[in-house]
Amino acid sequence: MEEEKSELRKWQESIEKELINRPEREKTFHTSSNITVNRSHFPSKIDSAYINNIGFPGEFPYTRGIRGTMYRGKHWTMRQYAGFGSAKETNKRFRYLLDQGQTGLSVAFDLPTQIGYDSDDPMALGEVGKVGVAIDSLEDMEMLFDQISLNQVSTSMTINAPAAVLLAMYIAVAEKQGVPTEEIQGTIQNDILKEYIARGTYIYPPKASMRLITDIFAYCSENVPAFNTISISGYHIREAGSTAVQELAFTLANGIAYVEAAIAAGLDVDRFAPRLAFFFNGHNGFFEEIAKFRAARRMWANIMRNRFHAKKPKSWQLRFHTQVAGSTLTAQQPENNVVRVALQALAAVLGGTQSLHTNGKDEALSLPTEESARIALRTQQIIAHETGVSDTVDPLGGSYFIEALTDDLEREAQKYIKQIDEMGGAVAAVEKQYMQREIHRAAYDTQKRLENQEDIVVGVNKFQVGDEQQPDLMKVDEAFVEAQLKRLTAIRNRRNEKKVQELLGQLRLAARGTDNLMYVIIEAVKEYATVGEICHALRDVFGEYQE
């Protein structure tokens, strides 16, 4: 009994120490009835099973959260994914969102940018500026962050195959703003495996892609230490139709592959592991989602400590962003989506997310209008400021159901990971289309259940209303495409062409060898070499992935 007490006391003392530097939001927290809300709650008997499987908040295996005080210290980062049309237009939306109290930026790039084509490439036909902002050269990036100090915000960039190029541009903008690169914060998605599996914006074959990723890890651990160099994403796997278990398993399996690749490239696990971030989906199954987040933390902590022998606690901690599930939004009665989003967001918060994107209610129809983007952000603010759910750490920890479900998800996900290990790891499994097939099967099952009314989607296969009116939708002004093409031509005419070609030549050369590609890519973007030109230079060497 003495020892048990001392474990809890030890935890409390460590928190008290932490509080000196990082005080909580309030001195004390209480309910409307003036009942004190404790920092967290524990079983009456703290035994070794509790300590090993669940543990204290902020301690291994982090089932209850990666911080001892969680949202009592600081709310999650409210980070709304945005971007459309031109850099100038998107910059306006960014500044609007920051004015509305958003605390981090998240850049959506258009598909040509994401697949390494300039806006004037024939492959870009019809796609320029559609699902995100069009970035061709550094000039666009400068406009995107106009009047936004890069040491004041953290920026998440949904960019994968050309992540090195966009990160290079971000670094170049910071330098132009006079911000030291040690100070810039943010995340690049940089998760190519899930592109092959579920999202589709790959360029190069897996091996070359993995090399680009480990080059980024190495460069950043030296030069941009506060940047998350990858966001290992289950989000899109789930959107493609996977189950919660598949999302959990495939994401962690991909994570294992990245760690193995980095170690094989000679990096020290404790140098890069603290900069690995995750990105999960916040879906409909309320308790299963909460359990999924908790299981993910526990599994990753064990993987990093036991499988990869990482020594730093920071390397064991799974930090994650959540976006609520776009695929659950309905085109029918779109206002109902506000409620779906709120419930999904609540599950993410109860699961201990580090940052959150809530979807706009009209996103089954088009990009969100300013109004729906605002309601989406307000939804998070209501959860944060009005419900009190952030006043105690892991409020559902110890629930018989949640703990059982957490165990179940972990066990089922481990079966998948074991199977993937036996196939030779995630890269091999991707090449064998294993995960793709598993996801497709689940997606088709879901559709059939929906059509047989075994699953109900309100407003779609039950509770419909006749004669629906579509709300006013956001429209991207097509006129900007012409302006974008003009500026691109102007940049090509204005820059030092000889220097650009020289650097692209160096890049090809480096790509054939083993030098870290980040250095020459940064040089090239500073000379206004475009995303398309840099990616084409690498295509020349690496080739393209064929499904």
Added chain:
Amino acid sequence: MDKIRVLIAKPGLDGHDRGALVISQALRDAGMEVIYTGLRQSPKQIVKAAIQEDVDVIGLSSLSGAHNVLFPEVLNVLKENEAEDILVFGGGVIPLEDVKTLEKKGILKIFTPGTSTKVVATFIEQAVRKHRGEYTGKIDPPKKIDHIGIAVHSLEESTAFYENHFQLKVQEIIEVPEQGVKVAFLPIGNMKLELLEPLGNNSPIHKFLNKRGEGVHHIALAVDNIQERLDQLKAQGVSLIDEVPKQGAAGYPIAFLNPKSTHGALLELCETKKGGE
């Protein structure tokens, strides 16, 4: 009759292929030959594949907002290659406004999120059969009256009337929010009475009651192949309220005709075989 051959294609750079894959599988399950192109196909590549594979119909999927450019471009390239006899339909995140524009330009049909794969399969089946001339235009007349719909203020009071005075039994009571109603079915012989009580003030039944009071609301005819029937009616210039069937009370497809075209009676078609009663 030869199997229907379908090419499902992803034009442009969009990587979201869940819909394309699900539709491919559903059409295969419906007995069609389906070829899926994979991601990132240009309109030229799509048309080339369609001609090579000798398909009856191309299904385009885009969720990136590029549909207004890419879908009509596929039609253009088909024309250039004198392959306009290949039908084209589409789906994705496509606003209603664009749906109308695209259908005007010659895309046969745009299916938006929430459409059941059965509706898609039936639509393609009939469009292709008609196009091939396998569809004769002769359809059997409706077999029977499936039910008579009667608008009432209160299900409780009106079912009591039929139960007490005619000894009819309520088979089931279902909420059908599609029409903003709660309905009670009372079987009588080989048909039914459908009593309709409004759900809320926006219910068409609510409006009907306000305007005309309680009384006969509609007559439902049982048909074998609802889409075929609707297509024929449309071709014959009959105004339809629903051009594509929606899901009715018992889960099977139904559609209403515009009373302006039917000499005053509100007619409902229902296909009781498919979808199972």
